[in-house]
Every structure is written in C-alpha cells, then in structure tokens.
Amino acid sequence: MSTIALVEASADSTHYYSSTYLPRMGMPTLGAVLARAGHACDIWFQAMPGFDEERLFEYDIVCISSLSNTIDEAYRLADALTAAGRTVIMGGAHVSFLPDEALDHCPYVVIGEGEDVLPALVDALARGGPLDEIRGLAYRSPDGRGRASISATAGLVDFERLPSPDFSLSPQVAPGNTPPIVTTSRGCPHDCSFCSVTSMFGRKYRFKSSAQVIEELRPLKHRSVFFGDDNIYASPRRAKALLRDLIAADALPLRWSGQMTVKAALDEEFLGLLRETRCRIMYIGIESVDPETLKGYGKAHQADAIAHCIENMHRYGIGVHGMFVVNADDGPDAVKKIVDYAIATDIDTIQICALTPFPGTAAYDEFKGRLLHTEWKYFDGMHVVVDPSACTAYELQMTIVRELKRFYSLTRVLGAYRRGRAWRLKYRAGGYYIARRWVRENREYLSRLRDELCPRTRTWRAGEPIVAPEPVPGGVSR
Ligand code: B12
Ligand code: SF4
Known part of the structure; x- marks a missing residue:
C-alpha cells in the first residue's frame, strides 16, 4: 500500500494573523478520512515548528493544500516532488478554481471538497484503474501530454458522517498539543462577492452534531479556542443549542473566539450565551460603513445596524474585531x-x-x-x-x-x-x-x-x- 503525506503549504509574509499560526481543517480531516479507509498517512504543516521538507520525499503520494497566497510555495514543493518521481495531488481554495494552472506542476488536481474524491483517487491509482469516472478531478492525460477534460464537480460531502480532524497524524503535533481550532459547520448561502466559500462548499449550511463538537473540544478544555466556522451564527437556533450543549457537557474551553455576522449581535439571547460560554472576541465581517458598498458586496446587513451591534457586544463584555474590505x-x-x-x-x-x-x-x-x-x-x-x-x-x-x-x-x-x-x-x-x-x-x-x-x-x-x-x-x- 502507498504511503501518503498531506502537506499544508505556507507563506512567510506578514498578514493580520501571522503572529499566531492556526492550521485549516482540510489536511487533518482528509487525514482522518484516509486513515479510516486503512491508508498510512502523515500530516505536515509547513508553518509549524518541526517541518522537515526532506521527509516528504520518502512518501509515494504527496497531497498539497494551499491558498492563493501560499500557492508559490505549494508549486515549488510540487515541482520538486514530481521531479523526484513522487505522485503529487493538489487541492484547496486556489487550485480548485484554476486547475489548469496547477496541472503545470502536478498530474492531479482535486476540485472542491476532498473527502470523497481523494480516497477514490488513491484507490484508482493503486489499481491503475480509470480516472474518468471520478467526479471533481482534473488530471493530465496518462502520457503527460495534453489534459484530460475535467470531470464534473463532485457533490457536497455528507458532513455529518465525516470523522473529526485528526491532528495526531502529524509528527509535528505532540500529544496534548492539538492546535486550538474547531470547525462545526460548512457552507454559506450569502455568496459575498469577494469570498469563495459558497462556490467551494455550497450554499447550504451543514452542521456537525453537538456530540462531535464536544468530543473535539475535550482535549482543548484549558485552551483558548478559535471556532473556524465562517459564521458560528449560521443557524441562530442551532448556534444557541450548541452553546447550551457545551455548557451542559462541561466542555467549554478556557476562552473562545469565532466569526459571526453583524445580525448575530442584535440577538440578546445569543449575546447572553456568548458571555456565559466565555467568548472573548468575535470577528465580524462589517466590510464597509457605506450603504452602497455594502449592497455591492452582497452583504445582508445595513450600515446603521453596525453601531448598534458594537454597542451590544460591549454591553455583554465581548470584544469586536471588525473586518473591513476596501x-x-x-x-x-x-x-x-x-x-x-x-x-x-x-x-x-x-x-x-x-x-x-x-x-x-x-x-x-x-x-x-x-x-x-x-x-x-x-x-x-x-x-x-x-x-x-x-x-x-x-x-x-x-x-x-x-x-x-x-x-x-x-x-x-x-x-x-x-x-x-x-x-x-x-x-x-x-x-x-x-x-x-x-x-x-x-x-x-x-x-x-x-x-x-x-x-x-x-x-x-x-x-x-x-x-x-x-x-x-x-x-x-x-
Ligand atoms: C479558519 C480560517 C482562517 C484562520 C486559520 C486558517 C489559516 N491558517 O488559513 C485564520 C483566521 C488564521 C485565517 C487567515 C487567513 N485567511 Co482564512 N479562512 C478560514 C476559513 C474560514 C476556514 C478554513 C477551514 O478550516 N476550512 C475548512 C476546511 C475543511 O477546508 P479546506 O482546508 O479548504 O480543505 C477542504 C478543501 O479545500 C479540499 N482541500 C484542501 N486542500 C486540499 C489538498 C488536497 C490534496 C485535496 C485532495 C483536497 C484539498 O478538501 C478539504 C476538505 O473538504 C476559510 C473559509 C473556508 N470555509 O474554508 C478562510 C479562507 C481559507 N481564508 C482566506 C484568506 C484569504 C485568509 C487570509 C489570507 C487573509 C485574511 N482573511 O486575513 C489569512 C491568511 C491565511 C494564511 N495564509 O495562513 C480565504 C482564501 C482564499 C484564497 N483563494 O486564498 C478563505 C477561503 C476565505 C475566503 N475569503 O474566501 N483564515
Ligand atoms: S457571509 Fe462570510 S462566509 Fe458567507 S459568503 Fe459572505 S464572507 Fe463568505
């Protein structure tokens, strides 16, 4: 059986979040899916201490994830590994929309969510079996010349049935040192003009059960946790139920932060729960204070709701990180x-x-x-x-x-x-x-x-x- 490395590429440039590195959930979730299917795989994070590039050359298959700002590094790794005879597969928010560009650096590009496509591809490669039936895959024709046509985008994965992200598959993560990030949902109906979440993960919200979130939070109990959801208030009813379930299960982290919409700060019941669950600060996509610009972005909130939102948050002792787009x-x-x-x-x-x-x-x-x-x-x-x-x-x-x-x-x-x-x-x-x-x-x-x-x-x-x-x-x- 092939050995597999999953790698999250990074860039060393300064951005708003460069002082505290948090990984995305893609690699640890795909790792868990592959491990469940019986594959031997390790996860490597280029931005984390202990990253050893040389080790990547020891695997048969190397899967590389990246964003747009980390794609140069991802392509550099892909070029070096391909030249050394490794099978390189790429995926993530950049290559999903520019597969042709990525196929200059590797033979296989997974488009959109990877949990169904990657295991199918790994199995097909092992069998030498046909690729044209795998949906959500772009690949070079077997002789390396030209490109096979991209098969239709795969459907969305059954999020509720996915295993939890498994950081223990990373040689860089010591036991008890799981990165403090948990994601409880996928998808977003809003489709804001500058964001690729809707085209990548679909319009429909999909949620993990409270029980699964509680399990994921257990090892992080004494830590400050970031909820990586695009909007923790995606469904007001579910958001409140989840927070109540965390209280009941005694699964609250020391403190937490996350992302939500302006609208959420107008819901006093929710704000009360944020306070009760030790939420410290929420990241809010305010985007603009100009009504016309907000309309152009496709944002759901009105400019005059913003001041009220900030006032409310502060009244409940919760901080506001305002995210603006010019x-x-x-x-x-x-x-x-x-x-x-x-x-x-x-x-x-x-x-x-x-x-x-x-x-x-x-x-x-x-x-x-x-x-x-x-x-x-x-x-x-x-x-x-x-x-x-x-x-x-x-x-x-x-x-x-x-x-x-x-x-x-x-x-x-x-x-x-x-x-x-x-x-x-x-x-x-x-x-x-x-x-x-x-x-x-x-x-x-x-x-x-x-x-x-x-x-x-x-x-x-x-x-x-x-x-x-x-x-x-x-x-x-x-
Ligand atoms: C949490 C989060 C953060 C966190 C931490 C994560 C991090 N270090 O990037 C913080 C707050 C630090 C952050 C920062 C930034 N972020 Co951010 N972030 C997210 C968010 C909300 C969730 C990430 C996540 O865990 N997703 C869930 C996992 C499961 O998805 P995934 O990792 O993409 O993997 C899936 C698929 O992409 C695919 N896949 C991915 N890789 C691979 C590889 C292979 C081989 C295969 C087969 C499949 C595959 O399969 C996976 C499972 O389905 C996303 C939006 C989103 N919903 O994804 C934005 C997002 C990733 N961020 C984005 C951006 C722009 C940034 C910033 C550059 C700018 C900013 N907003 O400040 C910074 C810097 C990021 C960096 N270079 O490190 C953009 C990226 C767009 C792009 N094309 O580059 C996104 C998509 C949001 C958007 N605006 O569209 N971010
Ligand atoms: S609400 Fe947030 S996640 Fe949804 S499309 Fe807009 S910016 Fe993206």
Missing part, C-alpha cells in the same frame, strides 16, 4: 471613514483588506481585467492588487497603511485598557507591530506599485519616500 472603487476618503468609524464606536481591533479577487469569487470575474498582476503571493488582502478607479493603487495602499497606523497608534495601544477587556492592550500592540512590520517587509512591493504596476502612478516623483508623509500625495483621479 472596494476597488473606493478612494482614500472611504478608508479614512472606516477608521473614523472604528475609533468613534470603540471597536477593539480591526483589519482593513484591499478587495482581493480570489479565484472562484464574483470579484474575480468582475475585476480580472483590472488586476495589476497575478503574483498570487500578494493575494492575501494586505496588498492592493486591483487598479482602483478613484485614486492610484499606491495611494490606496499607502492610505490603508496610514489609516491602520492611525488605528494602531502608540497612544491608542496604551489607552486600550478597558475593565473586563484588558486583553485589548495586547491585541492592539499586535496590530501596532504588524502594521509596521508589513511596511518594512513590503518596501519593494510599494516601490513597484508606485513606479511600475499601476500606470497612473507615474505622477510620483522618483526618489519620493515609500512611506509617504501625510497627507498622501500623488492621487490622480481618472
């Missing part, structure tokens, strides 16, 4: 408005992403003609990659940097303490550090934005500082 048609004023708003409403921490057209999103179809480049490592929300209409790309990027620095200024870090929310100091200090480190790391990208990538930035004078003094000069409207 549209390609937004100018510097829109970014400034976001930070003014965040400061006025006392949001605890924020992230401001530049609209990033990830493959598989409506934004990708809309903006692919306006991309400044397709250097995927910069597709992480931190970099402006679309030619904006209201100002130059450099001006937009520098405004985001400047406004982030305003939000995470030293004064605002030192003044962050609030009774019951002392952690704000540490989190804001993290933001202060990340905003500055990002600029240091990205000087080259900033010069390229200023001098080459965006044609309209030519109005910048050579030698002008990369980190612009205020006010940001050089904005040229169309």
Whole structure:
C-alpha cells in the first residue's frame, strides 16, 4: 500500500494573523478520512515548528493544500516532488478554481471538497484503474501530454458522517498539543462577492452534531479556542443549542473566539450565551460603513445596524474585531471613514483588506481585467492588487497603511485598557507591530506599485519616500 503525506503549504509574509499560526481543517480531516479507509498517512504543516521538507520525499503520494497566497510555495514543493518521481495531488481554495494552472506542476488536481474524491483517487491509482469516472478531478492525460477534460464537480460531502480532524497524524503535533481550532459547520448561502466559500462548499449550511463538537473540544478544555466556522451564527437556533450543549457537557474551553455576522449581535439571547460560554472576541465581517458598498458586496446587513451591534457586544463584555474590505472603487476618503468609524464606536481591533479577487469569487470575474498582476503571493488582502478607479493603487495602499497606523497608534495601544477587556492592550500592540512590520517587509512591493504596476502612478516623483508623509500625495483621479 502507498504511503501518503498531506502537506499544508505556507507563506512567510506578514498578514493580520501571522503572529499566531492556526492550521485549516482540510489536511487533518482528509487525514482522518484516509486513515479510516486503512491508508498510512502523515500530516505536515509547513508553518509549524518541526517541518522537515526532506521527509516528504520518502512518501509515494504527496497531497498539497494551499491558498492563493501560499500557492508559490505549494508549486515549488510540487515541482520538486514530481521531479523526484513522487505522485503529487493538489487541492484547496486556489487550485480548485484554476486547475489548469496547477496541472503545470502536478498530474492531479482535486476540485472542491476532498473527502470523497481523494480516497477514490488513491484507490484508482493503486489499481491503475480509470480516472474518468471520478467526479471533481482534473488530471493530465496518462502520457503527460495534453489534459484530460475535467470531470464534473463532485457533490457536497455528507458532513455529518465525516470523522473529526485528526491532528495526531502529524509528527509535528505532540500529544496534548492539538492546535486550538474547531470547525462545526460548512457552507454559506450569502455568496459575498469577494469570498469563495459558497462556490467551494455550497450554499447550504451543514452542521456537525453537538456530540462531535464536544468530543473535539475535550482535549482543548484549558485552551483558548478559535471556532473556524465562517459564521458560528449560521443557524441562530442551532448556534444557541450548541452553546447550551457545551455548557451542559462541561466542555467549554478556557476562552473562545469565532466569526459571526453583524445580525448575530442584535440577538440578546445569543449575546447572553456568548458571555456565559466565555467568548472573548468575535470577528465580524462589517466590510464597509457605506450603504452602497455594502449592497455591492452582497452583504445582508445595513450600515446603521453596525453601531448598534458594537454597542451590544460591549454591553455583554465581548470584544469586536471588525473586518473591513476596501472596494476597488473606493478612494482614500472611504478608508479614512472606516477608521473614523472604528475609533468613534470603540471597536477593539480591526483589519482593513484591499478587495482581493480570489479565484472562484464574483470579484474575480468582475475585476480580472483590472488586476495589476497575478503574483498570487500578494493575494492575501494586505496588498492592493486591483487598479482602483478613484485614486492610484499606491495611494490606496499607502492610505490603508496610514489609516491602520492611525488605528494602531502608540497612544491608542496604551489607552486600550478597558475593565473586563484588558486583553485589548495586547491585541492592539499586535496590530501596532504588524502594521509596521508589513511596511518594512513590503518596501519593494510599494516601490513597484508606485513606479511600475499601476500606470497612473507615474505622477510620483522618483526618489519620493515609500512611506509617504501625510497627507498622501500623488492621487490622480481618472
Ligand atoms: C479558519 C480560517 C482562517 C484562520 C486559520 C486558517 C489559516 N491558517 O488559513 C485564520 C483566521 C488564521 C485565517 C487567515 C487567513 N485567511 Co482564512 N479562512 C478560514 C476559513 C474560514 C476556514 C478554513 C477551514 O478550516 N476550512 C475548512 C476546511 C475543511 O477546508 P479546506 O482546508 O479548504 O480543505 C477542504 C478543501 O479545500 C479540499 N482541500 C484542501 N486542500 C486540499 C489538498 C488536497 C490534496 C485535496 C485532495 C483536497 C484539498 O478538501 C478539504 C476538505 O473538504 C476559510 C473559509 C473556508 N470555509 O474554508 C478562510 C479562507 C481559507 N481564508 C482566506 C484568506 C484569504 C485568509 C487570509 C489570507 C487573509 C485574511 N482573511 O486575513 C489569512 C491568511 C491565511 C494564511 N495564509 O495562513 C480565504 C482564501 C482564499 C484564497 N483563494 O486564498 C478563505 C477561503 C476565505 C475566503 N475569503 O474566501 N483564515
Ligand atoms: S464572507 Fe462570510 S457571509 Fe459572505 S459568503 Fe463568505 S462566509 Fe458567507
């Protein structure tokens, strides 16, 4: 029987979450599925201590997962392993939508959810058996020339019957040191223009049973846990039932955080449960404070619900991490408005992403003609990659940097303490550090934005500082 490695590739660039690494659930879930089917497999996380690239060459089959910003590293690994005669299979949110690109680096690409497709592919490879019946697979024709046509996308997996992610399959994870992330649902009906979750996992919510979530939480009891669900409040009834079940089973982690919609903060019963279950901070996709922009993103909430949401959260002693997206048609004023708003409403921490057209999103179809480049490592929300209409790309990027620095200024870090929310100091200090480190790391990208990538930035004078003094000069409207 073949030996299998599952690898989550990483990138070492700074982003909002780079200070604490949390893996995605794909590899540990696929590992559990393969192990249940009797396959010998190990899981490797490139971003975790103890990653040993040489060891990957010892396996017969290497399965590589990546996002857009980690795809360069994934392709580098795939090229090296393929050249060494290993069978490489790729999957995940980037290659699922650009399988042709990935087939230049490996012979097999799994499209969408992998739990049904991967075991079927591994079995077919062992048998030398036909691939054309496996749905959700793109592959090179056996002679290596040309491509077999992509078989239809596989249906969604039966989520309730999946085994729990198994981190014990990773030589890098010591017993008792399971990464503190648990995911209880899949899918999302909202289909926001900048997000690939709906096209990847379907419109329908699928949930794990409370019993399974409780089992997954047991080893994490004394830890601070992140729920990796796109929206823990996907079904209000189920969310409340789950939290009650956690209380009843005494399965609450020390503290927890997760992602939810603005709407959830208008539900006082839910807020009460968040407090009771020791929720510390929720990540909320506020996206914009402008009603028109919100409509364009396809967001369900109204701008005037946001202030109420933040007020409610604070009333229940729960922090708010506001996630904002700057549209390609937004100018510097829109970014400034976001930070003014965040400061006025006392949001605890924020992230401001530049609209990033990830493959598989409506934004990708809309903006692919306006991309400044397709250097995927910069597709992480931190970099402006679309030619904006209201100002130059450099001006937009520098405004985001400047406004982030305003939000995470030293004064605002030192003044962050609030009774019951002392952690704000540490989190804001993290933001202060990340905003500055990002600029240091990205000087080259900033010069390229200023001098080459965006044609309209030519109005910048050579030698002008990369980190612009205020006010940001050089904005040229169309
Ligand atoms: C939890 C989460 C996080 C966490 C932790 C995870 C992490 N390190 O990435 C945090 C908060 C740290 C985070 C950060 C970021 N995230 Co995030 N995150 C998620 C989220 C909500 C869940 C991830 C998860 O566990 N999914 C469930 C598992 C089962 O799915 P999966 O890992 O993709 O695997 C399945 C399939 O993809 C497939 N598959 C995957 N790999 C492979 C490989 C093979 C060989 C096969 C056969 C199959 C296969 O099979 C798996 C099982 O079905 C997803 C959205 C989502 N629902 O997936 C976004 C998502 C992954 N994040 C995204 C982004 C952009 C980011 C950031 C870059 C930017 C940001 N938003 O701040 C950062 C940095 C990420 C990084 N490089 O490390 C995007 C990625 C889009 C893209 N094309 O790149 C997503 C898809 C959301 C979106 N906007 O569309 N994220
Ligand atoms: S951003 Fe959130 S609400 Fe919108 S489609 Fe993605 S997961 Fe769903």
